[in-house]
Amino acid sequence: QCSNCIQIAGNFNEINDKFEPITAFLHELNFNYKLKNSLQLGQVLHIFLLGVKEEYKNQKIASTLVENNLRIAKLKNFSLAITEASGLISQHIFRKLGFREEVNLFYDSYTFKGEKIFSSISDSASCILMSHSIL
Known part of the structure; x- marks a missing residue:
């Protein structure tokens, strides 16, 4: 048993199946970015999933996390930061x-296995891959 390994509770395959449309969506977004931009290993900060618990909102916690x-x-010595910003906030x-x-x-137009699975998302029109030059 690995002392540095993360234990995953429950049925990982079931969790993985539920995330398959999300990972496919993000993969397509990143693929479209990489068509025009190259990313160098060890040079890019990828900010993945930014969230703050409801009771702590409006305290600049998210902004502070990103700034730090x-x-x-x-x-x-990273040169670039990227993120997939999925909501208006x-x-x-x-x-x-x-x-x-970027x-x-x-x-509303994304299809996964023939279905428009995200068409019910109404608070934001799209997920945006965004970048920030660090140096």
Whole structure:
């Protein structure tokens, strides 16, 4: 048994099946970005999943988390940060911190295995891959 390994509770295959449409969606978004941009291993900070518990919102926690990550990335000589901003709030936060919109994928037109599975998402029109130059 590995002492540094993460134990996953429950049935991982069931969890994996539920995330398959999400990972496919994000893969397509990233693929579209990489068609025009190259990413260098060890040079890119990928901010994945930014969230704050409801009772702590409006306290600049998300902005502070991103700012601190950008600061650490700069110390580590990273040159770029990217993120997939999936909702209006995260899109606003990243724009405010200087992230640029690169590629978007619209929820209402995305199909997974022939179904428009994200068409019910109404608070944001699209997920946006955004980037920020660090150096």
